[in-house]
Amino acid sequence: MFKEKKLLKIPGPTPIPTRVVRAMEQPMIGHRSTDFSLILQEVTRKCKGVFQTMNDLFVLTSSGTGGLETAVVNTISPGDKVLVASTGVFGERFAKLGAIYGARVEKIKTEPGRAVDPEAIRDKLDKEPDIKGVFVTHNETSTGVQNDCAAIGRILKERDALFIVDAVSSLGAVDIRTDEWGIDILVTGSQKAFMLPPGLAMINVSQKAWEVVNAVDTPRFYFDLRAMRDRAPKQTPFTPNVTLTLGLLEALNMIEEEGLTNIFRRHEIMQTMTRSAFKAMGLELLAEDDCASKTVTAVKGPKGLNVDGFRKVLDSKYNISIAGGQGDLKGKIFRVAHMGYTDYMETIMTIAGIELALKDMGYPVELAVGVRKAQEVLINESPGS
Amino acid sequence: MFKEKKLLKIPGPTPIPTRVVRAMEQPMIGHRSTDFSLILQEVTRKCKGVFQTMNDLFVLTSSGTGGLETAVVNTISPGDKVLVASTGVFGERFAKLGAIYGARVEKIKTEPGRAVDPEAIRDKLDKEPDIKGVFVTHNETSTGVQNDCAAIGRILKERDALFIVDAVSSLGAVDIRTDEWGIDILVTGSQKAFMLPPGLAMINVSQKAWEVVNAVDTPRFYFDLRAMRDRAPKQTPFTPNVTLTLGLLEALNMIEEEGLTNIFRRHEIMQTMTRSAFKAMGLELLAEDDCASKTVTAVKGPKGLNVDGFRKVLDSKYNISIAGGQGDLKGKIFRVAHMGYTDYMETIMTIAGIELALKDMGYPVELAVGVRKAQEVLINESPGS
Numbered sequence A, B: 001m002f003k004e005k006k007l008l009k010i011p012g013p014t015p016i017p018t019r020v021v022r023a024m025e026q027p028m029i030g031h032r033s034t035d036f037s038l039i040l041q042e043v044t045r046k047c048k049g050v051f052q053t054m055n056d057l058f059v060l061t062s063s064g065t066g067g068l069e070t071a072v073v074n075t076i077s078p079g080d081k082v083l084v085a086s087t088g089v090f091g092e093r094f095a096k097l098g099a100i101y102g103a104r105v106e107k108i109k110t111e112p113g114r115a116v117d118p119e120a121i122r123d124k125l126d127k128e129p130d131i132k133g134v135f136v137t138h139n140e141t142s143t144g145v146q147n148d149c150a151a152i153g154r155i156l157k158e159r160d161a162l163f164i165v166d167a168v169s170s171l172g173a174v175d176i177r178t179d180e181w182g183i184d185i186l187v188t189g190s191q192k193a194f195m196l197p198p199g200l201a202m203i204n205v206s207q208k209a210w211e212v213v214n215a216v217d218t219p220r221f222y223f224d225l226r227a228m229r230d231r232a233p234k235q236t237p238f239t240p241n242v243t244l245t246l247g248l249l250e251a252l253n254m255i256e257e258e259g260l261t262n263i264f265r266r267h268e269i270m271q272t273m274t275r276s277a278f279k280a281m282g283l284e285l286l287a288e289d290d291c292a293s294k295t296v297t298a299v300k301g302p303k304g305l306n307v308d309g310f311r312k313v314l315d316s317k318y319n320i321s322i323a324g325g326q327g328d329l330k331g332k333i334f335r336v337a338h339m340g341y342t343d344y345m346e347t348i349m350t351i352a353g354i355e356l357a358l359k360d361m362g363y364p365v366e367l368a369v370g371v372r373k374a375q376e377v378l379i380n381e382s383p384g385s
Helices: A018-024 A034-051 A064-073 A089-100 A118-127 A149-157 A207-215 A225-231 A242-258 A260-280 A307-318 A344-360 A369-381 B018-024 B034-051 B064-073 B089-100 B118-127 B149-157 B207-215 B225-231 B242-258 B260-280 B307-318 B344-360 B369-381
Strands: A056-060 A081-086 A104-109 A131-137 A162-166 A185-189 A201-205 A296-300 A333-337 B056-060 B081-086 B104-109 B131-137 B162-166 B185-189 B201-205 B296-300 B333-337
Touching: A018 A242, A034 A056, A034 A201, A034 A242, A056 A064, A056 A225, A064 A089, A064 A162, A064 A185, A064 A201, A081 A089, A081 A118, A089 A104, A089 A131, A104 A118, A118 A131, A118 A149, A131 A149, A149 A162, A162 A207, A201 A207, A201 A225, A207 A225, A242 A260, A260 A296, A260 A344, A260 A369, A307 A333, A307 A344, A344 A369, A344 B344, A344 B369, A369 B344, A369 B369, B018 B242, B034 B056, B034 B201, B034 B242, B056 B064, B056 B225, B064 B089, B064 B162, B064 B185, B064 B201, B081 B089, B081 B118, B089 B104, B089 B131, B104 B118, B118 B131, B118 B149, B131 B149, B149 B162, B162 B207, B201 B207, B201 B225, B207 B225, B242 B260, B260 B296, B260 B344, B260 B369, B307 B333, B307 B344, B344 B369
Parallel strands: A081 A104, A081 A131, A131 A162, A162 A185, B081 B104, B081 B131, B131 B162, B162 B185
Antiparallel strands: A056 A201, A185 A201, A296 A333, B056 B201, B185 B201, B296 B333
């Protein structure tokens, strides 16, 4: 068992390419130097390409949650009414953040494994036109669900409410057309599809959002978008994580080299391989096909299986690390990521390991039945060389 | 397709652990410094453990072939008669080396895929008692054959002839009892089971061998064992590869941590998984079970398969690199290594990829039939955590 060969299939942090590690090994440079300023500008420009935005974009030294807090404190004044589409743990976190800053939070909460119905958002907005912002988790990591931000965007386009999206666990892996879909603020993090360690968040701000940001009177300092704008594009207001910024540049180079279209396709194929394999193994998926996450698949633990014991065997005996359930789903599901710096053969290896660990746990799975299905999907999709 | 994720399953060079890479990144030190001297002594001591020898041992800055040449030039005077057990390309190389230095080379040559019969060596020695040395390739990489050095050693123990063994592609993966089996000189290289880049050879010399070394009058300088002995244990006669020596120390630390017994067992399980999988796929193996290499498996290309085209597909489409045939076997076999820094799940991934590439080439393989067999072997062997 080689510790360094541990296959990290949790929905973030995800594996780091050696190229990125090497970039982060460069000697430290001053964050007010011209060298760093040029890197920051290049990083910002390349990030905008991944965001598919022409609007302002900032790189924050914080985890993704810091990015979400930035979205909240800059757009909510106490007493504002906001609507949160809550499809799981991260939707709830969005709601909690709003409440802490004094928002009147309305929620549309779905059953675990279901996406929010865009029409429900339309109805709510029609009935309550004083809603100032709609917060949506694009990819709900806790349930493996993807919300339809294109459709929600179409509904919001004709209205004043801001469209604020948490895409921490999907941007860079999934096609998200920030400007085209009318997303005013989109937040993502470094440790998912961006193939970096945790520690950075990226956030964009539309012109429509700036008007709100300028008017909001919630106290904020570190997360003040106005301070970021004042120092952009050449500087950050406070000391940035220089090392991760160097890594981000290299990760963005890798993303450019592979090409966004190829990256999206790779994730779709890995998703289909994974979901088809689990179905072939007789396991039930938490999310339906029509709203399934492209970066993480949640699987219901079959009757009688000690899910966390199973994960432990998979980790200790087969060197593959997957995630369990969060909140109410703890002990009831397991979650397999297919996100970021990972590929088809690792997907197959993961499935083979899951079959073995299930067998070890006494679950009556036929060995290789999932692997075969994943192979069939792969060969039919013919990704070429 | 991530270039850095290429699964290197050729019989050397093999994958390098990050720990070893990091060790090799240490700042350069002088090769005559006390620091280096201490490292060299520690490396030599730990290498002796892997060799299972109490005799002298030297680390050479050369490839494995340099180590073999060292064995030859220090033990053969022009006109000496030697016996070479030739089971393939590397046996032939041993014979060629002997001939170049003026030896009268007798050969026992086997069919590809067969080991040498120890009794044939006994007969030869009985008939020709003037044979000064017996040269055996312990692990014939070109055919995936392991020769029975324990049995050959028993035959040689009662005789004057030196027992000289090429274990370049097996030492550190397979149980070789250098002293117990009476091996006078054993040669290995850094780029196989030792988990290092190419560039070092390791060689031991028994007391019996020293008597010959001291008497031999073949001109030698860089490869002169006497010069090495004169500077040992604190120095090398010429500038050593400092970086690889630092890496070797870390690799030896990893070998100690895993433990030789566990390493041998891991290679046996990977061998059984691989061979069982190919048989289940209906492919014919070049070596019989009773003489099969524990580090590399040679597979006969099935009728009609363009073997090198198949390897190309496996490499370019599934990111797995395996070897083809050498010499007369070129285009007729492919060779899959299970050697060094690799594990069970990578073995499964390799088999899954081979199935896919065979399918792409039109060979009628049933997907996952090999994977299932490998999984069954693994689960039955229960390697534990």
